[in-house]
Amino acid sequence: MKVDSAFSHHNHHQCQTSAVEQARQLCEKNGVRFTKLREQLFTLIWQSHKPVTAYKLLDQIKGSDFSATPPTVYRTLDFLLDQGLIHRINSLNAFIGCCQPGKRHTGTFMICEQCDHALEVDNTNILNAIQKVSHQHNFQVKNYITEIYGFCPQCQSEKDNSEVQS
């Protein structure tokens, strides 16, 4: 995926397809099963770059072969989280596909408050800063997440336009 795809026009169908294929390969490599249910939910999560809630996914699998109940969805989400194939955006109670599965997880997201799209950024500066401050406090880091809220480039310019017009 191109670096800033989440915030710009791109061939998302290809984006989605390659993510699914990558997930399949990663599961095979890790000796875990990428079942039909897991594939279907993972594909749904990758339908856009907007984080999606468990219950939205639940609605979307109604009518499919699968039992549309919360445990079905949550178990599958847990699996995908464990495999590092998706992330959870805590402030939104929502899930989003991971852009660099297999690579080290950085857990940094820029979330647009206007269009709800989220971009995962792989940033060593933030990681370094976190490790430094943790070390200063003698805190043993296991994991972290940084959620940055604001406006993406596109929504900024749209706001500017509407402000001019008003």
Next chain:
Amino acid sequence: MKVDSAFSHHNHHQCQTSAVEQARQLCEKNGVRFTKLREQLFTLIWQSHKPVTAYKLLDQIKGSDFSATPPTVYRTLDFLLDQGLIHRINSLNAFIGCCQPGKRHTGTFMICEQCDHALEVDNTNILNAIQKVSHQHNFQVKNYITEIYGFCPQCQSEKDNSEVQS
């Protein structure tokens, strides 16, 4: 409050009392009311350095003069959040007193997975890193939160001890 108090023994009663007094003054300065209900809930939040959930607070105001229903608590929490007197730890659905009300909010927390205590750290390195990466992506930052999970100094040494004994 001393810098690392959340993770070490300290006179917490004084910690709590001064937080309440500081909140009262800040509200007066900002022309908003620090009512009895707000004071009571704020005090409860400051009873420890563990983030506390809304429903735990709800339990604790049962028997008081106030209506122990969710809106009572959530409205008050919203007020305290708006005033920058508390923070919400998204991953825990829990709230914690702000250690530097009035000062610029950094939104960085180290959360111990063993004892559940959380320490708010005011760190320019993280802020700088966030601003840098946002600027790189032409993203307009409004707010952010960094939640760092791991083990605090005390729980690390306790773990070490128990490992030796086993």
Next chain:
DNA sequence: AAATAAATGTTATAGTATTACATTATCTCT
């Protein structure tokens, strides 16, 4: 094919948060 383990189905419930409207308390202005 039997035994085992993994995945999914099913029912119930726990935990978190908001909406909408009623009532009470406080503030402002004359």
Next chain:
DNA sequence: AGAGATAATGTAATACTATAACATTTATTT
């Protein structure tokens, strides 16, 4: 001080998010 406006709190209902416990089915191993 009293009327009107505003802010705060009370109340009832409901929406949203997540997990527990146990049953059944499917896949893997031998």
